[in-house]
Amino acid sequence: MTAPAVHAANVTVRYGRRTAVDNVSLDVAPGAVYALLGRNGAGKSSLVRCLLGHLRPDRGAVTLFGEDVWRERTKLMLRVGVVSEEADAPPHSRVRDLADFSAKLYPQWNQRAFDDRLSRFDIAPGARFGELSKGQKKQIALALALATSPELLILDDPTLGLDVVARKSLFEEVIADLADRGITILITTHDLASVESIADRVGILKDGRLVLDEEAETLKARFRRVRVAAAAPVLAEKQLAVASARAWGSGTEAIVTNYNETALEGLRADSAPMSLEEIFIAVAGEK
Amino acid sequence: MSTALWIAARDVREKGRLFLIAAVLACMPFLATLLPTAGGNRADVITGFGGILGIAVGLGLAAGLGLSAIGADLSSRRMTYWFSQPITPAALWTGKALAALFTSFACFAIITIPTLLFARTAVVLRYGENWQVPALLIGSMVILFLLGHTASTIFRSRSPILGIDLAAVILASVAMAMLARPILFTPIFLPMLFTMAGLFVLVLAVAPFWQLAKGRTDLRRNHAALSQALWSGFGIVIALAGIVVLWLSSGRPASFDRIIELQQNGNGSAVFVAGSAPYRRGLDATFALNPATGASERVYVPPFWGVAFSRDHRFAAWVEPGLWRWSQSEVIVRDLAKGENRQLGVIAPLGTSLVFADDGTRIAIRNAATLSVYDVADGRVVASMPVVQNASHQFWFVTRDVLRVATQLSRGREEAPIEIAELDLRTKRRRVTGTTAAGARQRFLSVSGDGSRMLLRADTTIVDGRTGALIAKLPEADGNIMTSALLNDGRAVVSRRAQKNSSTLTIYAQDGAAQHALTLPARVAWIIGERTDGKLLLLGVTWPANDLESRGYQVLLVDVNRGKLERTLPDTRGPSSFWASNDPRLMQYDAKAKIASVGKNGKLFYWN
Numbered sequence: 001m002t003a004p005a006v007h008a009a010n011v012t013v014r015y016g017r018r019t020a021v022d023n024v025s026l027d028v029a030p031g032a033v034y035a036l037l038g039r040n041g042a043g044k045s046s047l048v049r050c051l052l053g054h055l056r057p058d059r060g061a062v063t064l065f066g067e068d069v070w071r072e073r074t075k076l077m078l079r080v081g082v083v084s085e086e087a088d089a090p091p092h093s094r095v096r097d098l099a100d101f102s103a104k105l106y107p108q109w110n111q112r113a114f115d116d117r118l119s120r121f122d123i124a125p126g127a128r129f130g131e132l133s134k135g136q137k138k139q140i141a142l143a144l145a146l147a148t149s150p151e152l153l154i155l156d157d158p159t160l161g162l163d164v165v166a167r168k169s170l171f172e173e174v175i176a177d178l179a180d181r182g183i184t185i186l187i188t189t190h191d192l193a194s195v196e197s198i199a200d201r202v203g204i205l206k207d208g209r210l211v212l213d214e215e216a217e218t219l220k221a222r223f224r225r226v227r228v229a230a231a232a233p234v235l236a237e238k239q240l241a242v243a244s245a246r247a248w249g250s251g252t253e254a255i256v257t258n259y260n261e262t263a264l265e266g267l268r269a270d271s272a273p274m275s276l277e278e279i280f281i282a283v284a285g286e287k
Numbered sequence: 288m289s290t291a292l293w294i295a296a297r298d299v300r301e302k303g304r305l306f307l308i309a310a311v312l313a314c315m316p317f318l319a320t321l322l323p324t325a326g327g328n329r330a331d332v333i334t335g336f337g338g339i340l341g342i343a344v345g346l347g348l349a350a351g352l353g354l355s356a357i358g359a360d361l362s363s364r365r366m367t368y369w370f371s372q373p374i375t376p377a378a379l380w381t382g383k384a385l386a387a388l389f390t391s392f393a394c395f396a397i398i399t400i401p402t403l404l405f406a407r408t409a410v411v412l413r414y415g416e417n418w419q420v421p422a423l424l425i426g427s428m429v430i431l432f433l434l435g436h437t438a439s440t441i442f443r444s445r446s447p448i449l450g451i452d453l454a455a456v457i458l459a460s461v462a463m464a465m466l467a468r469p470i471l472f473t474p475i476f477l478p479m480l481f482t483m484a485g486l487f488v489l490v491l492a493v494a495p496f497w498q499l500a501k502g503r504t505d506l507r508r509n510h511a512a513l514s515q516a517l518w519s520g521f522g523i524v525i526a527l528a529g530i531v532v533l534w535l536s537s538g539r540p541a542s543f544d545r546i547i548e549l550q551q552n553g554n555g556s557a558v559f560v561a562g563s564a565p566y567r568r569g570l571d572a573t574f575a576l577n578p579a580t581g582a583s584e585r586v587y588v589p590p591f592w593g594v595a596f597s598r599d600h601r602f603a604a605w606v607e608p609g610l611w612r613w614s615q616s617e618v619i620v621r622d623l624a625k626g627e628n629r630q631l632g633v634i635a636p637l638g639t640s641l642v643f644a645d646d647g648t649r650i651a652i653r654n655a656a657t658l659s660v661y662d663v664a665d666g667r668v669v670a671s672m673p674v675v676q677n678a679s680h681q682f683w684f685v686t687r688d689v690l691r692v693a694t695q696l697s698r699g700r701e702e703a704p705i706e707i708a709e710l711d712l713r714t715k716r717r718r719v720t721g722t723t724a725a726g727a728r729q730r731f732l733s734v735s736g737d738g739s740r741m742l743l744r745a746d747t748t749i750v751d752g753r754t755g756a757l758i759a760k761l762p763e764a765d766g767n768i769m770t771s772a773l774l775n776d777g778r779a780v781v782s783r784r785a786q787k788n789s790s791t792l793t794i795y796a797q798d799g800a801a802q803h804a805l806t807l808p809a810r811v812a813w814i815i816g817e818r819t820d821g822k823l824l825l826l827g828v829t830w831p832a833n834d835l836e837s838r839g840y841q842v843l844l845v846d847v848n849r850g851k852l853e854r855t856l857p858d859t860r861g862p863s864s865f866w867a868s869n870d871p872r873l874m875q876y877d878a879k880a881k882i883a884s885v886g887k888n889g890k891l892f893y894w895n
Binding site: 015049052053054055056073074075077078080082084086088089090091092093097101102104105106 | 290293297300301360364365366367368370371372373374375501503504505507508
């Protein structure tokens with residue numbers, strides 16, 4: 001049996017008295033795209049730092065490809081590409097120097113792929129990293145990560161602070177590359193619309209706890225917005241779990257989390273699928 | 288290692304501008320010679336300016352790069368870049384440190400090498416040609432870099448751990464002071480200090496490996512890991528040093544096989560012995576020893592700085608180096624019967640002259656330009672008088688209420704009169720009682736037991752101790768005088784070198800007439816003291832002499848009344864009061880006192 005590309009078991013991270021990540025367990029299968037969602041301060045970045053071996057969990061363990069990431073980080077990073085939340089290469093380095101340095105570190109470094117992306121992003125190789133715009137920095141980080149031919153790509157909020165065009169460009173790069181290769185991706189993002197089409201599995205962190213971890217298709221299938229010409233209790237009678245409900249004319253509009261085709265039979269009701277963003281708001285939006 | 292070198296090369300390339308700036312600065316010393324205000328020798332201006340500039344830039348860069356090498360990346364959250372690559376923490380620290388140090392050294396070299404090339408002779412004249420100056424600079428750069436990194440990590444984190452660091456600094460300082468105490472002023476002190484400093488630098492250099500391995504991208508966890516490594520490392524160094532110091536200082540006089548200093552009071556009831564036990568070379572500790580009971584107590588008298596005894600045998604006094612500031616040393620008085628030490632409450636530098644009154648109730652202390660008399664019981668100042676700082680002073684109590692002071696201003700002249708004054712402790716007045724002509728540098732006067740006579744050793748004349756009036760000029764005085772002294776009753780003894788391994792001792796009557804002359808089997812015969820039964824104790828030295836085994840030394844006992852060498856103790860060293868005592872009167876030993884001496888095996892023994 002193939003080990004999961006990412007395996008987190010009971011990971012807990014504390015900063016003083018505050019618990020940033022609370023007993024989180026998750027698996028990412030090889031070749032899957034895992035979207036890790038959560039509001040600001042939900043613990044996404046702390047969890048990602050644990051997944052990358054940057055931070056040792058106070059409890060629990062993380063393995064990448066079956067190996068402990070804290071102990072084997074150096075070896076594992078040969079197989080992992082990272083685009084971090086803040087693009088953080090040394091600011092005085094020129095883009096070409098960054099590539100040269102990476103080329104020394106990664107035996108599988110693909111200079112051609114890097115050069116191609118650089119020209120597509122229209123960034124001069126002689127530019128200093130610190131002088132680039134935020135979007136260009138992210139593009140460079142992505143180009144560097146992808147040129148290492150990673151088996152696992154970890155993207156920590158890669159669209160944070162980017163404009164719409166840059167966001168689109170970045171996701172297209174990911175998607176384009178995914179089309180070429182079946183690499184595993186773990187992405188944390190606030191850009192739910194962009195990730196919706198590529199995510200195989202979705203995890204939602206709320207106050208440090210993983211409150212949802214499910215296949216994207218299943219998730220979308222069971223979350224529905226339902227409008228019914230009756231009071232809310234009728235939904236409970238039909239064994240439907242209501243996440244939230246409000247008056248809608250003389251009837252009720254509710255979000256149900258265990259929708260099935262037969263549940264609304266006999267009622268004057270209709271249902272509508274929900275976007276990932278709506279599901280996220282339903283799950284993580286309320287305190 | 289190759290990864291570390293790549294990181295170093297990358298960092299050095301990134302700092303290329305610094306080398307350009309250094310190259311521009313290298314021109315400054317040469318341009319400075321064009322300034323009309325520069326004046327003087329052109330080579331001097333170049334070497335002076337170039338040297339200062341190079342040192343300032345090298346040290347400043349080392350400290351600055353230490354502050355920024357890792358700390359800046361941590362605080363601006365750029366460490367993710369490094370830890371997202373297949374780079375070990377060890378390679379990262381090694382690479383960053385190599386780059387920073389190379390940059391500092393290179394900038395220093397860029398600025399100073401042109402100076403060296405163009406004004407080599409002036410450089411050699413100004414800074415010398417030995418390797419110590421560049422080695423010291425390189426060492427300083429390394430230390431500044433490491434301290435910069437440590438401070439940067441600790442202070443940037445703004446973590447509560449800072450409180451623990453502060454507490455650890457205080458604890459370590461106290462521990463270091465406690466460690467220093469037993470070995471202060473001993474030969475092992477500096478080697479221990481340098482070894483510990485070296486180990487501390489090693490800890491500073493190694494701790495960041497642990498810091499980055501455990502803290503990685505998190506600033507506070509970096510701080511925690513660094514503190515953990517630093518204080519564990521420092522703790523181990525201090526603990527090891529503590530074990531060494533404990534072991535070194537566990538030697539007791541009974542186990543000493545190397546005695547370098549021995550002093551004894553007049554009735555033989557107290558011995559101060561400095562030396563070391565087997566395998567503990569380097570810690571020459573001083574102990575106060577009670578020969579009757581064998582009890583010993585470590586006292587902090589630096590060897591050879593000596594102890595002053597009161598002639599009633601009750602007290603000893605010495606200057607003990609301060610724990611925190613060596614210049615702030617304390618005068619300690621020991622009650623020899625009780626075996627208790629106490630601070631007199633007088634701060635004085637090492638080398639301060641101490642003289643007791645005969646009854647042990649008062650002590651005169653000369654400290655720089657003031658000569659004060661203190662009450663031994665309560666440390667109260669009884670009276671003071673100013674003295675000329677750059678003059679030779681000797682003082683002694685005539686009675687418990689009168690201190691006599693002989694002062695010779697020696698300004699390089701052939702003749703320098705000695706002024707004699709008395710400080711009356713009842714009226715607290717100083718009065719000049721006489722002067723006497725003397726050759727310059729009479730430094731070590733000898734005074735009779737009652738203070739009424741004074742022997743000018745260099746001139747071999749005896750003068751009145753109060754008025755300075757000439758009493759006698761010793762006959763047959765020549766240039767071979769090794770040592771001389773006035774006996775308790777006013778007679779004089781002079782030891783002269785005769786032949787290769789023999790000397791002559793002449794005993795003179797009170798009127799200066801030679802009474803006896805005898806040959807001693809020693810090249811040099813130092814007068815140690817006088818016994819109350821009229822016997823003179825001398826330490827004879829015959830070449831070649833060996834301090835440790837007392838080989839070549841002998842204690843000689845001369846009957847001054849009969850002019851006979853009565854006893855010879857071969858391969859023996861006796862108590863050496865002449866080293867330390869500031870009292871110009873000859874040490875008086877009871878006839879029945881057992882004299883402490885060091886035998887051939889380096890062991891202490893007693894004889895009468």
